[in-house]
Amino acid sequence: MRYFIKLTAIVLIIGTLLPGSACKTTKNPTKMTDQNSALFPKGDRLPDSYFTGNAFLTPLIAKDKNNDFMMGSVTFEAGARTFWHSHPRGQVLIVTEGNGFYQEKGKTAQPIKKGDVVNIPENTEHWHGAAAKTKMVHIAITNYEGETNVVWLKSVSEEDYNAVNKQ
């Protein structure tokens, strides 16, 4: 997937630009350090092939010899959400801002908000995104099974999304 390759490249580029040190630190590139500011920049827009509405990604960690996951901050503008998808080895979401939903196939959607942590099991069809009128931002820690960490499915229909927002 092109955007996963791109985010790996971005993280590697950031890593090589840092002063010599065994550890890699991704510095907050903006001056956004006060309590009221967003934790991370919005980043690049995510593709319409996997996301409905405007969603953005700031990559934070690429899979490496210690971290068998990728990590990024995903911003969903109001109304934006992922397509249905699953992860072969699960995913952890840390909601850092706003309000949204997490829904597993066949189950009621769960409202999620800042400070919630979602531990998504392996091979479970689900979607997540912002509420219809409120943005949502989460950090996603997505585990790898070999070289794969996601299987994309169909979009979440307007009908289903609207029903969730009315529940």
Next chain:
Amino acid sequence: MRYFIKLTAIVLIIGTLLPGSACKTTKNPTKMTDQNSALFPKGDRLPDSYFTGNAFLTPLIAKDKNNDFMMGSVTFEAGARTFWHSHPRGQVLIVTEGNGFYQEKGKTAQPIKKGDVVNIPENTEHWHGAAAKTKMVHIAITNYEGETNVVWLKSVSEEDYNAVNKQ
């Protein structure tokens, strides 16, 4: 280590109290959802055997079949820091509030602030904590090598800590 066992127990207990769902969601237990509030509660005080000053832990994820790491939010009050330590398979820090330092043995301390991500390599002696006059909060994702994820060493002396704060 008792507090690691305790945090596992806390996370498991939280998990069993949630409505039936394959996924485990740790809900923000407070009403702290607005932009200005802390992301997570402070949690329980961490032991003086590994932390200087007042540091606290809210456990978020315990190691499980998918997540080969533990994750928690650590709050360091001003002046508080870890002892020197290392991780057999590294650790990722996400600074969510305040200002502090990360220092590897033999290297200059790096100031860290909200929005910074630190990818700590394996078997590297280091410490992290708040600045002398400002608290710091970070999420820590600590990878496991078998059943171990940390090796604790000596405390960071007042002399060394003060020197870092004056640099």
